[in-house]
Amino acid sequence: MKLNELKLEVDYFEFDENLYQKVKPTPLKNPKLVSFNKKACDLIGLDYKECETEEFLEFMNGTKVLNGSIPYSMVYAGHQFGYFVPQLGDGRAINLGSVNAWHLQTKGSGLTRYSRRGDGRAVLRSSIREYLISEHMHALNIPTTRALAIIDSQTFAHRDWEEESCAIVLRMSPSWIRIGTFEFFARTKNAKENLSLLANYVINQSYPHLKDEKNKYEKMFYSLVDKSAELLTLWQVYGFQHGVMNTDNFSVAGLSIDYGPFAFMDYFEKNSICNHTDEEGRYSYNNQPYIARWNLLVLANALAGICDENRLKEYMKTFLPQHEKVYLELMNKRLGLDASKSGNGNLYLILELLGSLESSKMDYNVFFYRLTNLKSFDDLSSILDIAVFQEPLKKWFESYEKVCNEQNTTFESRYEIMKKVNPKYILKNYIIQEAIEKAHEGDYTLVNDLLKIAQNPFDEHKNFERYAQPTPMKYSNIKLSCSS
Numbered sequence: 001m002k003l004n005e006l007k008l009e010v011d012y013f014e015f016d017e018n019l020y021q022k023v024k025p026t027p028l029k030n031p032k033l034v035s036f037n038k039k040a041c042d043l044i045g046l047d048y049k050e051c052e053t054e055e056f057l058e059f060m061n062g063t064k065v066l067n068g069s070i071p072y073s074m075v076y077a078g079h080q081f082g083y084f085v086p087q088l089g090d091g092r093a094i095n096l097g098s099v100n101a102w103h104l105q106t107k108g109s110g111l112t113r114y115s116r117r118g119d120g121r122a123v124l125r126s127s128i129r130e131y132l133i134s135e136h137m138h139a140l141n142i143p144t145t146r147a148l149a150i151i152d153s154q155t156f157a158h159r160d161w162e163e164e165s166c167a168i169v170l171r172m173s174p175s176w177i178r179i180g181t182f183e184f185f186a187r188t189k190n191a192k193e194n195l196s197l198l199a200n201y202v203i204n205q206s207y208p209h210l211k212d213e214k215n216k217y218e219k220m221f222y223s224l225v226d227k228s229a230e231l232l233t234l235w236q237v238y239g240f241q242h243g244v245m246n247t248d249n250f251s252v253a254g255l256s257i258d259y260g261p262f263a264f265m266d267y268f269e270k271n272s273i274c275n276h277t278d279e280e281g282r283y284s285y286n287n288q289p290y291i292a293r294w295n296l297l298v299l300a301n302a303l304a305g306i307c308d309e310n311r312l313k314e315y316m317k318t319f320l321p322q323h324e325k326v327y328l329e330l331m332n333k334r335l336g337l338d339a340s341k342s343g344n345g346n347l348y349l350i351l352e353l354l355g356s357l358e359s360s361k362m363d364y365n366v367f368f369y370r371l372t373n374l375k376s377f378d379d380l381s382s383i384l385d386i387a388v389f390q391e392p393l394k395k396w397f398e399s400y401e402k403v404c405n406e407q408n409t410t411f412e413s414r415y416e417i418m419k420k421v422n423p424k425y426i427l428k429n430y431i432i433q434e435a436i437e438k439a440h441e442g443d444y445t446l447v448n449d450l451l452k453i454a455q456n457p458f459d460e461h462k463n464f465e466r467y468a469q470p471t472p473m474k475y476s477n478i479k480l481s482c483s484s
Contacts, residue, residue: 003050003059008068008097008104015197019185022072025062025094026110026120028153028166033057034128034444035451037135040148040172044099051149060151060168062094062109069097073112077187078180078248079298081282086187088180088248089114092122095176101205102146103176108168121157125436127167128447130259132435134171136427136454137256142234143227144256145173150447152439160481165440173255175205179299180248186302195306206253217307222315225296227254229322232289237330238426239265239364243275243480245283245291247298261480264426266471267388268357268364276479293319333421334368335400336414341407349403356396361388363470365426372418375411377401386470423457424468430475431467 012020036051050056058064065071073090080088091114096104107130108122127150137144148170155166177198185194199217203210207223210216231254235242242249243261251257263274270286278284283291293316300312328345332338335353339345357367363386370383380397384390404414427450435446453461461467 001045001047003046003053003055003066006044006046006066006099008066008099010068010070010072010095010097011201012072012074012095013070014201016188016190016194018075019188019194020072020074021113022070023094023112024071025106027061027063028108028151028155028168030154031057031061031151031168032153033060034124034150034152034167034439035131035447036149037131037147037451039135039455040146043146043172044102044104044148056149057151060106060149060170061153062106062168066096071096073114074176074181075114075184076178076180076248077184078178078246079183079295080246080248081278084183085248087114087184088116091115091118092120093171101174102172103174104148105171105173105176106168107171108166119157121155121166122169123157123159123164124152124167124439125159125164126260127169128436128439129262129432130171131169132427132432132447132450132454133259133262134256135451136457137240139455139457140234140238140423142238142240142256143231143254145171147171152444173251173253173257175202175251175253175255176257177202177205177252178248178257179250179252179295179302180246182252182299182302183247186305192305195303199303199306202252217303218311218315221296221300221303221307221312224252224254224299225315225319226322228292228296229319230254230326231256232292233323233326233330235288236285236327237334239268239285241265241272241274241283241285242288243278243283245288245295247295250292250295252299263477263480264428265364266428266430266476267361267473268354268367269477270354270358272477274477274480276481289320289323330421333417335371336409336418337403337407342403346403349399352396352399356392359389359392362386362393363476365423366468366470368418368422369424369468372415372422388473419458424459425453425457425461425464427454427457428471428475429478429480430471433475 038048041048071094075089077086078088093105093107094109111120131147131150134144134147150169152167156163157166185198188194203220207220210219213219241263249258261275272285273281300309328339331350332346387393435450438446
């Protein structure tokens with residue numbers, strides 16, 4: 001489909017006009033295309049060749065409005081690092097409308113009513129990071145927003161005492177509603193009516209099977225609890241750290257959204273913190289499931305006007321057990337094992353592994369990839385040689401070999417299980433940083449190369465073997481800034 005043939009639908013104006021702002025984007029100076037994503041084009045039926053046209057550049061930059069589009073930004077509240085902020089909102093994101101149930105949003109398109117003290121811009125650095133990681137998460141089967149394209153410009157903004165070029169990334173999601181949206185609506189003048197409208201809106205978008213159900217708002221909450229338990233499991237299993245799990249960054253559709261100072265862990269460290277703003281470690285790797293539970297309890301409180309809050313809190317008791325059950329199942333798969341063949345789901349083996357990985361200072365995901373390709377317990381050099389300290393892992397392998405024998409598994413049978421869940425490539429921050437540095441020089445080649453790797457992490461990429469190696473220690477587990 002041609003760009004001009006796309007018809008967008010806007011369904012947000014059923015809400016009170018105080019709950020959003022119709023706003024025009026502020027174009028960037030001399031925009032230029034960095035990259036576009038063919039797979040995302042397919043989702044909305046857009047011919048990807050259209051992305052190479054001047055018209056597409058104008059669309060990304062906000063100077064061309066597609067048929068049916070009425071650009072707007074949404075208001076929401078949120079708990080940021082545990083403290084309630086009564087009004088936040090899309091401070092630099094502008095919603096364009098939806099196509100094929102994908103809601104398009106440009107991030108970095110200028111000031112809105114909700115920008116507070118910000119400039120409404122996103123810099124190239126953070127835009128590249130979000131563009132690549134959203135596609136990588138999808139390829140790892142982790143629920144996420146998507147990204148269609150990214151543009152650079154000759155508009156500049158100050159970040160961390162430096163001047164950086166501004167960019168716009170076109171994000172796509174089945175829903176942009178957050179827990180913080182419900183928090184804001186719960187404090188409006190006609191709270192009950194507004195909450196009901198919002199809950200109906202979310203059900204239509206994300207839980208249509210509940211549309212005609214009795215107690216549908218409670219069931220919406222239960223569904224989100226289930227989805228979030230699985231989402232957090234996937235984050236933990238792959239060593240992903242979100243960095244800023246505020247309630248305004250927590251999707252009610254059970255998706256990973258709003259990628260800021262995120263990281264895939266380099267060497268394993270259970271209390272790893274990827275955001276240097278997070279001085280107390282609220283959003284550390286190990287704490288993520290508990291913060292998700294905390295956020296969901298905040299939502300339960302916000303829904304009290306239209307739900308039985310006690311029922312919601314009672315259901316919340318299932319969150320951690322669900323999370324732990326799926327975590328055991330997936331971690332067993334990463335080891336080529338079957339959790340159901342052990343009375344405790346091989347819990348102690350997994351706990352011993354995590355301790356061994358941390359003690360040995362082993363690259364987390366590289367360990368699993370090399371384990372996938374292990375041919376013999378008599379030669380562990382492919383794994384032990386990349387550990388800073390080998391003894392903890394040697395001891396763990398004794399336990400692992402014993403379990404493998406007890407379950408009567410072979411290297412071949414374990415390989416068949418592991419090859420589906422242990423990718424060769426994980427987009428770590430130092431890898432993305434290389435692309436960012438080249439992009440700042442006007443060379444976007446590596447951004448596009450990394451997009452292919454991000455979307456195909458289980459495949460061979462002969463020219464990029466170095467990215468399948470352990471992270472150089474000087475780049476490992478570096479903390480990042482919220483600034484973007």
